[in-house]
Amino acid sequence: MAADHVTRARYGAGLLALIALFGVSRVICRTGPEAPPTLDAQVQSYTDRYAALRGLLPPRGTVGYLSEGPGAPASENQAPDETEAYQARWFMLSQYALAPVIVVRDPSRSLVICNVQNPTRVPQVCQRPGLVLVRDLGNGIALLRRAQE
Amino acid sequence: MTRLILSLASAMALGLGCWMWLQPGPRPRGADLLLTASVSVALGLGLASTTFFLWAIVLRWSPGLLLGIEVTLAVLLVLGGVWAARGRWTDRPREERRSFLDGLLTLGFLLAVGLAAYGFLCRSVREPHGLWDAWAIWNLRARFLFRGGEYWRDGLSPLLSWSHPDYPLLVPGVVARGWTFAGGETTAVPIAVDFLFTFATAGILAAAVWGLRGRTQGMLAGLTLLGTPFFVAHGAAQYAEIPIACYLLASLALLHRADQASQGVGGTYALAGLLVGMAAWTKNEGLLFLAVLLVAHVVSVLRRADRSREWGRLVAFGAGMLPMLLLVTAFKVFLAPPTDLVAGQSLETVIARLADPSRYLQVATAFAKELLDRGKWNILPVVLPFYGLLLGVQARGGTAPGREPDGAGSRQRLATTWGALALMAAGLFVVFLLTPRDLAWHLRTTVDRVFLELWPSMLLATFLTIAPPDSDGTASESEAKIRIPRAG
Numbered sequence: 001m002a003a004d005h006v007t008r009a010r011y012g013a014g015l016l017a018l019i020a021l022f023g024v025s026r027v028i029c030r031t032g033p034e035a036p037p038t039l040d041a042q043v044q045s046y047t048d049r050y051a052a053l054r055g056l057l058p059p060r061g062t063v064g065y066l067s068e069g070p071g072a073p074a075s076e077n078q079a080p081d082e083t084e085a086y087q088a089r090w091f092m093l094s095q096y097a098l099a100p101v102i103v104v105r106d107p108s109r110s111l112v113i114c115n116v117q118n119p120t121r122v123p124q125v126c127q128r129p130g131l132v133l134v135r136d137l138g139n140g141i142a143l144l145r146r147a148q149e
Numbered sequence: 150m151t152r153l154i155l156s157l158a159s160a161m162a163l164g165l166g167c168w169m170w171l172q173p174g175p176r177p178r179g180a181d182l183l184l185t186a187s188v189s190v191a192l193g194l195g196l197a198s199t200t201f202f203l204w205a206i207v208l209r210w211s212p213g214l215l216l217g218i219e220v221t222l223a224v225l226l227v228l229g230g231v232w233a234a235r236g237r238w239t240d241r242p243r244e245e246r247r248s249f250l251d252g253l254l255t256l257g258f259l260l261a262v263g264l265a266a267y268g269f270l271c272r273s274v275r276e277p278h279g280l281w282d283a284w285a286i287w288n289l290r291a292r293f294l295f296r297g298g299e300y301w302r303d304g305l306s307p308l309l310s311w312s313h314p315d316y317p318l319l320v321p322g323v324v325a326r327g328w329t330f331a332g333g334e335t336t337a338v339p340i341a342v343d344f345l346f347t348f349a350t351a352g353i354l355a356a357a358v359w360g361l362r363g364r365t366q367g368m369l370a371g372l373t374l375l376g377t378p379f380f381v382a383h384g385a386a387q388y389a390e391i392p393i394a395c396y397l398l399a400s401l402a403l404l405h406r407a408d409q410a411s412q413g414v415g416g417t418y419a420l421a422g423l424l425v426g427m428a429a430w431t432k433n434e435g436l437l438f439l440a441v442l443l444v445a446h447v448v449s450v451l452r453r454a455d456r457s458r459e460w461g462r463l464v465a466f467g468a469g470m471l472p473m474l475l476l477v478t479a480f481k482v483f484l485a486p487p488t489d490l491v492a493g494q495s496l497e498t499v500i501a502r503l504a505d506p507s508r509y510l511q512v513a514t515a516f517a518k519e520l521l522d523r524g525k526w527n528i529l530p531v532v533l534p535f536y537g538l539l540l541g542v543q544a545r546g547g548t549a550p551g552r553e554p555d556g557a558g559s560r561q562r563l564a565t566t567w568g569a570l571a572l573m574a575a576g577l578f579v580v581f582l583l584t585p586r587d588l589a590w591h592l593r594t595t596v597d598r599v600f601l602e603l604w605p606s607m608l609l610a611t612f613l614t615i616a617p618p619d620s621d622g623t624a625s626e627s628e629a630k631i632r633i634p635r636a637g
Contacts, residue, residue: 005540005541006619008539008540009539009540009616009617009618009619009620010250010618012536012539012540012618013250013254013365013369013618014250014253016369016372016373016532016533016536017253017254017257017369017372019376019527019528019532020257020261020373020375020376020377020527020529021257021260021261021264021372022376022527023375023376023377023378023527024261024264024265024268024375024376024378024381025264026378026527027264027265027269027272027378027381027382028264028267028268038275038276040276040279040280040281040284041275041276043277043278043284044277044278060300060303062308089281092281092284092285092311092312093284095285095289095309095312096278096284096285096288096289096292099289099292099293099296099297099304100292100293100297100298100300100301100303102303102306102308102309104308
């Protein structure tokens with residue numbers, strides 16, 4: 001009986017170990033050099049766009065944020081709900097790039113950042129009543145300020 | 150890079166010093182050596198993060214001076230531990246019985262460590278800022294601590310409610326500390342921190358089970374954890390789930406260890422308490438775990454015959470937990486905005502959600518579906534119960550050198566651990582039931598991660614319950630009829 005148990009246990013443990021090793025190999029397969037690029041791999045390049053803007057902002061405080069509307073597609077093949085997720089992502093990445101300045105989706109602030117994916121759309125998206133262009137950085141990012149009333 | 154390595158080494162030395170001071174003993178070998186090294190990593194990162202936060206962020210004192218104090222304190226604590234254990238430092242442990250299976254599984258574990266490290270690094274090179282929550286929550290908060298200077302509290306503004314400014318600061322603190330000592334922001338810091346937490350978790354699991362159930366079982370447990378694809382992949386995501394999982398596991402492992410040790414039990418309980426406190430300083434779920442573990446502990450004490458000794462241990466556990474609990478309480482009361490899961494909830498909406506059977510079904514279905522996701526969990530949640538049935542339930546432990554055989558106390562500890570994990574799962578179930586967010590979305594984006602927080606602890610309980618494959622089977626077969634760990 002004890003011998004049966006030992007044999008059974010060894011086969012069981014060996015099988016479990018093989019299953020576990022198969023699990024580790026799955027991580028390798030998904031992360032190897034041939035794995036497709038992900039959006040999270042582009043965080044650095046995306047936030048680098050803000051490098052020049054950081055020097056134009058105060059060291060702390062709150063700035064507004066403007067971007068394409070929720071319906072604007074980021075690429076031609078995007079569904080509306082997917083677009084919304086992308087917009088949220090761009091907004092959060094803007095905050096990540098500009099911390100410790102706080103970024104809020106409120107264009108009524110005295111300083112407002114405009115962020116569009118296509119640089120040629122800056123005039124179309126960023127022009128709002130009461131906002132004056134301070135600097136167009138040429139990479140889809142512009143700084144605006146509220147005009148004196 | 151040298152400065153970063155030195156700052157991490159200083160943190161781990163602090164952890165080692167704390168470990169040796171609180172539980173002086175013979176020079177660690179085998180399972181004890183692996184456990185000492187792995188727990189020291191988690192302990193050191195937690196201590197370094199906390200002291201850095203209080204010293205350099207809150208009080209704005211010189212970080213350089215802090216590093217000097219850390220190193221001095223670490224040396225003093227290690228020397229104090231060695232001095233307290235004088236006479237026993239050179240004790241030789243009993244030789245462990247080695248078998249072919251033992252060697253094979255050790256080899257398998259080491260292979261898994263190597264493969265997992267490769268997978269981790271590949272993922273980290275590809276996504277050096279981590280995945281969404283890493284840069285939107287944890288590393289963002291670290292940037293506020295590092296870049297914000299005296300205005301670091303701006304990072305806790307309610308204007309940033311989407312980034313959960315109520316979350317505790319252990320992970321951002323350790324990252325900001327690394328950047329400070331490295332002399333600038335580098336993605337190497339969060340990558341290194343998460344690497345250490347990920348592999349310390351595997352080390353703690355393997356060492357704890359090895360120490361309590363023998364090397365074969367320990368290697369199998371570690372191998373099973375590393376064989377969970379979601380564990381390694383998520384480790385590289387730079388979220389806080391792996392750190393909190395590490396602290397939950399470490400605290401439970403030390404409580405089990407304390408039950409089998411003959412000396413230094415009070416110190417081990419205090420360390421377990423400190424680690425639970427660190428879990429609470431890592432994520433809000435840590436507070437739930439802290440409460441659950443205390444309840445399970447008190448119930449366990451009330452059921453034991455030698456209550457006076459157990460109350461003493463509970464006091465040591467509470468004393469270890471207290472500093473971190475005070476810190477978390479101060480943070481929640483004075484600094485952080487209200488938790489979004491609680492804020493704005495009225496009694497009527499809570500009762501309405503609790504009375505809605507469709508929500509129970511939705512949460513239960515999501516829990517069940519999650520466990521069957523082979524891409525994340527391999528097929529382990531399905532295989533492990535069958536493996537347990539095949540091998541039976543452990544009745545007699547004590548295969549490790551220097552450990553007493555399992556007694557009623559250890560079996561009761563196992564029951565307490567299972568009870569705490571069940572209560573934790575139930576607590577998380579209720580959190581989902583009551584969530585003010587869209588339930589389907591909340592489940593879809595969160596269930597896998599809260600399971601991951603409990604997964605290493607579940608594996609600890611599982612591998613302490615199942616009979617080791619190299620046991621003779623006589624005890625386990627008799628216990629197999631019962632199928633549950635006996636209490637008392």
